[in-house]
Amino acid sequence: EIVHAGGAVALPGFVDLHTHLREPGREDAETVETGSMAAALGGYTAVFAMANTDPVADNAVIVEHVWRRGREVGLVDVHPVGAVTVGLKGEKLAELGTMRRSVAEVRVFSDDGHCVHDPLIMRRALEYTKSFGGVVAQHAEEPRLTLGAQAHEGANAARLGLAGWPAPAEEAIVARDCLLAGHTGGTLHICHVSTEGTAEILRWWKSRESAGRVSAEVTPHHLLLTDDRLDTYDPVNKVNPPLRGDADVLALRQALADGTVDCVATDHAPHAAQDKDCEWSAAKPGMLGLQTALGIVVQTMVRPGLLDWRGVARVMSERPAEIAGLTDQGRPVAAGEPANLVLVDPEAEWTVRGAELASLGENSPFEGMQLPGRVVATLLRGRLTAHEGKVRR
Ligand code: DOR
Ligand code: ZN
Ligand code: ZN
Numbered sequence: 123e124i125v126h127a128g129g130a131v132a133l134p135g136f137v138d139l140h141t142h143l144r145e146p147g148r149e150d151a152e153t154v155e156t157g158s159m160a161a162a163l164g165g166y167t168a169v170f171a172m173a174n175t176d177p178v179a180d181n182a183v184i185v186e187h188v189w190r191r192g193r194e195v196g197l198v199d200v201h202p203v204g205a206v207t208v209g210l211k212g213e214k215l216a217e218l219g220t221m222r223r224s225v226a227e228v229r230v231f232s233d234d235g236h237c238v239h240d241p242l243i244m245r246r247a248l249e250y251t252k253s254f255g256g257v258v259a260q261h262a263e264e265p266r267l268t269l270g271a272q273a274h275e276g277a278n279a280a281r282l283g284l285a286g287w288p289a290p291a292e293e294a295i296v297a298r299d300c301l302l303a304g305h306t307g308g309t310l311h312i313c314h315v316s317t318e319g320t321a322e323i324l325r326w327w328k329s330r331e332s333a334g335r336v337s338a339e340v341t342p343h344h345l346l347l348t349d350d351r352l353d354t355y356d357p358v359n360k361v362n363p364p365l366r367g368d369a370d371v372l373a374l375r376q377a378l379a380d381g382t383v384d385c386v387a388t389d390h391a392p393h394a395a396q397d398k399d400c401e402w403s404a405a406k407p408g409m410l411g412l413q414t415a416l417g418i419v420v421q422t423m424v425r426p427g428l429l430d431w432r433g434v435a436r437v438m439s440e441r442p443a444e445i446a447g448l449t450d451q452g453r454p455v456a457a458g459e460p461a462n463l464v465l466v467d468p469e470a471e472w473t474v475r476g477a478e479l480a481s482l483g484e485n486s487p488f489e490g491m492q493l494p495g496r497v498v499a500t501l502l503r504g505r506l507t508a509h510e511g512k513v514r515r
Contacts, residue, residue, distance in 0.1 A: 133465075150482065155191070171192070213240070237265065256447070260299050261314070339383065346418050357400065388412055410483060414493060415438070420493070465499045473491070474490065
């Protein structure tokens, strides 16, 4: 088959360290299959499926199921993330070794949906993952500071009468876990960095000569949107961590440009219509991300001159692959090797329509926006998985 790609930019296939696929449990919001379609269309060749499924991916049965479904669908490499703790309360360490023995691909452990709250569990998880070169991914939130809080603490939350989710709720955990990573020599990945203060803590930590490696991701929505969107109670703007202020957005772009924040991860969080078309307080937090990530990165980073295309490859593919220990992704194609790559038309623009995205959920905060940078084709191990906006299987 001939792919016409005049003027296109070739990049290694994107790697998303943070995707919610909702299978098992909420197959009305997303499945491994529909999420894989969205990933291929968005230029991704690998995604990490977060553990807050129902039941939680805290055991071998669930991680095996997600891993097997990803293989059967075959559009993108689906890497299951194992939960650090058992169930949703997060009080007891899960049997990390059992999960890893059943699916050797499990390299990343996390407790997304609620952070690894207990510092002793965090310490043990860092020590365990260190034993095989794995990573603990931390949803950075001190839950005692965000109890009942639903929006960034500031004027907009106050005007709408929403309780505030303060920046220290994130920054306290980031600082704590950097110190624990240093102490244990383990490897920590900070999910969805959202505040200027977190960027400063990371910059300080990375400037130190110390044991323990720390990496961090930022979402496309935190690179573009601010809590100015909170002029009404539209639940499409509800997300954890919340949309922050202008200074935070600018600091996050700068931190991504200078490597303080390593990569972009989508936190793709599809929700069924009834969980978004409802009152703010009842709505679930989260936004679609897989098909719009590239466009937002081009708009917020490439167009203003903060990243060149080499930089896009670094933050969308190379660094996430390195962080997760993938050796077959995130690098240029060697001669004769089946390619994991994405071809991008840097000039083409397209308009986001949530209903037309491959995800079952339609909760895109970018509805109606015109985004630059269109995926022409995605190839997984040399096989076309998406071409001109259509999935190929
Ligand atoms: O907005 C969010 N949605 N943040 C999270 O941490 C979890 C995610 C979800 O699972 O919907
Ligand atoms: Zn999270
Ligand atoms: Zn998440």
